[in-house]
Amino acid sequence: MSYLKFDRRLMSNLDESLQREYIRTNRMGAYCCSSIVGCNTRKYHGALVIPIPELSPNNHVLLSSLDLSIVQHGVPFNIAVHEYRGDVFSPLGHKYIREYNVDVASSTTYRVGGVILKREFFLCHYEHRIIFKFTLLEAHSKTSLRFSPLLAFRDVKMLTHRNEQIDGTLHALRHGQAICLYPGYPRLCMQLSKEHEFHYAPHWNENILYHKERERGYEHTEDLYVPGYFECVIEKDQPVYFSAGIEEVDPALLPEMFAKEFEVRIPRLDFRSCLLSSAQQFYYRPNEQDGYLLAGYPWFGVRARDLFVALPGCSIYAGAPERYYRIMDTVIPDLDDFMSGRHASPLLTHLSDPDVGLWAVWCVQQFARVYGRDEARRLYGAFVSRLVQYYMSNTHSQMHLEDTGLLYVYAKGRPISWMDAKLNGLAVIQREGYLVELNALWYNALLFYRELRPQEWNTELDILRERIERNFNAIFVNEHGYLFDYVTHQAAKDWSVRPNMIFAVSLPYTPLPRAVQRSVVEIVTRELRTPKGLRTLSPKSEGYRARCSGSQHERELSYYNGSVWSWLLGAYFEAYLKIYGRGALSYIERTLIGMEEEVHEHGVGTISELFDGNPPHTGRGAISLAMSVGEIIRSLSLLEEAKQKYENMNPINK
Structure with a gap:
């Protein structure tokens, strides 16, 4: 029996799930943090938030979130969750969640039609890198995954808005792409463990709202830059790994890196x-x-x-x-x-x-x-x-x-x-x-x-x-x-x-x-x-x-x-x-x-x-x-x- 396990009823109720937050750190000042449903509710939230002392004494959000879509028969089902100005939630990915568990890795199980998918992630020890693992548990037809990175490149105490100063240039990596939106920041290296297609479709995801900041009386909306999306086929018993870090990695090592992180964690059993x-x-x-x-x-x-x-x-x-x-x-x-x-x-x-x-x-x-x-x-x-x-x-x-x-x-x-x-x-x-x-x-x-x-x-x-x-x-x-x-x-x-x-x-x-x-x-x-x-x-x-x-x-x-x-x-x-x-x-x-x-x-x-x-x-x-x-x-x-x-x-x- 899992100790930190949240069922479908709680996860689908945003009034409850948005009040619960997780935090994981890497011992070097970096962290990943969000609500357990994956919807960022604070400007401090992000999938990869790291210290850059050359820029400011505060941490900086590089990767705000990684939106995931499950694609079958050419139809994508976006299972992310965002809140926008006007108290509008879209997409409504929380409706697909069947279970959330954080006993060791942060693990979310989704069901979309006949597809059951498990997402896990770790923030690596002593390295500014987050690794996601996606495991297909059940599917009755060909299934693809689509990853859309939402980028911030900002101080945690600030918010970013659509601007013309960004540098959207992408640099090809082994099984991935690197990008650095502003001078002084490290480049963000995004890589997959297997062959994929990258679709260049730059745009701004505008008017994302952080209701915890609104409650605290602060500015609470921002725009995040999306350079495009990665897409790959996923098969049962063949997990797909997605890495985001400030240094390039050998994609073939991602399964081993993830397994090592699992071994050194303290299981949260009581x-x-x-x-x-x-x-x-x-x-x-x-x-x-x-x-x-x-x-x-x-x-x-x-x-x-x-x-x-x-x-x-x-x-x-x-x-x-x-x-x-x-x-x-x-x-x-x-x-x-x-x-x-x-x-x-x-x-x-x-x-x-x-x-x-x-x-x-x-x-x-x-x-x-x-x-x-x-x-x-x-x-x-x-x-x-x-x-x-x-x-x-x-x-x-x-x-x-x-x-x-x-x-x-x-x-x-x-x-x-x-x-x-x-x-x-x-x-x-x-x-x-x-x-x-x-x-x-x-x-x-x-x-x-x-x-x-x-x-x-x-x-x-x-x-x-x-x-x-x-x-x-x-x-x-x-x-x-x-x-x-x-x-x-x-x-x-x-x-x-x-x-x-x-x-x-x-x-x-x-x-x-x-x-x-x-x-x-x-x-x-x-x-x-x-x-x-x-x-x-x-x-x-x-x-x-x-x-x-x-x-x-x-x-x-x-x-x-x-x-x-x-x-x-x-x-x-x-x-x-x-x-x-x-x-x-x-x-x-x-x-x-x-x-x-x-x-x-x-x-x-x-x-x-x-x-x-x-x-x-x-x-x-x-x-x-x-x-x-x-x-x-x-x-x-x-x-x-x-x-x-x-x-x-x-x-x-x-």
């Missing part, structure tokens, strides 16, 4: 394997030495905080420690450069955010938890020491270590934490001063430093620890049993019930007494917890927004005023286990079972960026977020560890 496969998708190798995690798809790059939060789950807890080693070896020099005032790699953004270094310490702490303190000390002890000394040096332009022992940040209206939504350059949530999660991370980092480098611990640091413990409680704990989100020198206190306080309980070292920890967890559970994660604001707090939709302005107001973020579940589960022990197991398990349905929804096989604050908690934003995936993987491991711990513990002697 919730965990879906997450493990998704974790691979974020791994980014811009060259042979370096490694990063992309923050999400389809529009995020490498962001420092996201990387450190997601890394343990996407590497250590995913059974891929080599990713952890390579990525840490890449980003530690970048952090050292930043702390020393030198220019760091432009690939790793948001390094200057005050909490980034403390998340890096937490990332090492997770490594120590799995591989031991001695190994963490050997590999990363000096790095942790440098980070702690940096935070004590008061050289950060936006942050100061106060006499209270706490870190104080000066935002000047700019976003300085993970709650980074902004309008007109100013933060929607203008957090500044003593931030609760920043100082929880600071206390945790300081005590982990003591654990890792005891020879460097001294009386001065012990006094600092005591000062933090005393003032953290005095400044953040309020009379209602939860924590202020931030407090300023001017005595401004944010009474909003937000999830940032959960880190003061969840982190391995906490300055809070047990009673306050319990109270925080109870309030977070009562007001912020949902089946998809934690709300960013309690519905009881002023400014709560239940849905994250509409124009960019509306969405920016909603992101952190009620929207649900799944990555916060990792910290929430840790805190819940701390407080309730054995009693937390069934509760956490039920929540994770509830999360499992998400891999069948917005982003198929992965976890969305965020969700609406109110039921049914619709998935929003990016279709796949590294922090969400990483923290859910880590949560599954935490649950299994806790089960083993309590199974081996006599409750009477506990």
